[in-house]
């Protein structure tokens with residue numbers, strides 16, 4: 001990272017390949033279009049993961065394997081196992097779901113290897129959307145992939161639905177996507193909407209027609225679900241006081257989401273057995289709570305016995321919770337227990353418990369050349385790691401200076417050469 005950068009890596013992306021088992025018209029990154037295959041060797045992948053774990057003051061806690069389609073990487077399960085061995089607390093894969101749908105054993109092997117989260121590309125709830133974005137009907141595949149994950153009894157990874165949103169294409173299905181997630185909340189713990197970032201050249205008219213923003217999303221969630229209002233959303237760095245407090249009492253730098261507030265927004269919803277949805281903000285005064293937790297973190301960081309402040313933290317929490325507005329079946333004590341788990345835990349169990357009867361609706365608007373903002377890049381917490389060991393902010397990798405082009409050229413094999421020696425599967 002350059003000296004001007006202000007955030008450590010919260011989540012690292014590692015592209016395992018640019019080959020893919022789909023040919024999406026909206027994707028310019030696949031091997032077929034690019035004319036080369038970028039696929040780091042297993043040793044290179046291990047080297048990159050080691051670099052992430054060597055980062056200081058906070059070794060990268062979460063890694064997401066991406067592509068192309070990462071599940072077609074020949075040693076995919078070995079990569080997950082190695083990530084686990086290296087100590088990543090969150091191991092994720094961004095996938096179109098085809099491999100998971102085709103073979104129930106594939107899902108089982110992912111779970112056994114240690115995959116925690118499946119970032120499932122999910123553009124809509126009807127096939128006309130997939131025909132436009134992916135040139136193929138895919139809804140049944142998505143449903144089958146979810147079903148195969150649901151069948152797992154042991155170490156089941158959770159699913160995050162990831163819709164890429166384009167105005168006029170699928171923005172009318174925001175509410176339906178959320179309702180689909182709520183219906184499947186036994187396995188789906190979040191929906192992460194990603195307003196489209198325009199790669200390549202696009203004329204102004206086309207860009208203005210397709211441009212979709214986070215405020216658009218917040219309005220659409222309100223209008224299409226009726227479950228939340230603008231007040232229920234917070235920018236990602238709002239949770240930084242919790243990390244500051246955890247770091248203070250554990251005497252160890254914990255991962256802190258200090259991204260720019262324009263990069264992402266999120267809201268947490270509680271769902272009870274009667275399918276009633278209550279946003280967290282309806283019974284928790286988040287502003288007041290975060291302010292007091294931040295003050296407490298400052299005190300605890302200079303205290304001799306910082307853990308003594310835990311009682312005070314609980315008092316602060318109770319002060320900012322209105323139990324009469326909580327969803328049925330949830331008590332203040334249970335709520336505090338789940339929050340305490342998040343603060344105390346080694347992340348994985350904490351996250352799982354926190355999301356047990358909760359749904360995270362979030363959004364990150366990756367930048368493109370038309371809205372590139374260096375201040376946002378400086379605070380970026382989502383980084384790529386590349387085969388020469390460098391760590392590069394996500395939006396600088398894919399936009400602005402676009403390091404992807406240089407890296408892939410340097411570490412790729414021309415398509416024809418690859419086909420001669422390794423065959424033409426997925427190219």
Ligand code: SF4
Pocket residue numbers: 259260263264364365366367376377379380381382393394395
């Ligand atoms: S710079 Fe891009 S990847 Fe980084 S936090 Fe902002 S939107 Fe996300």
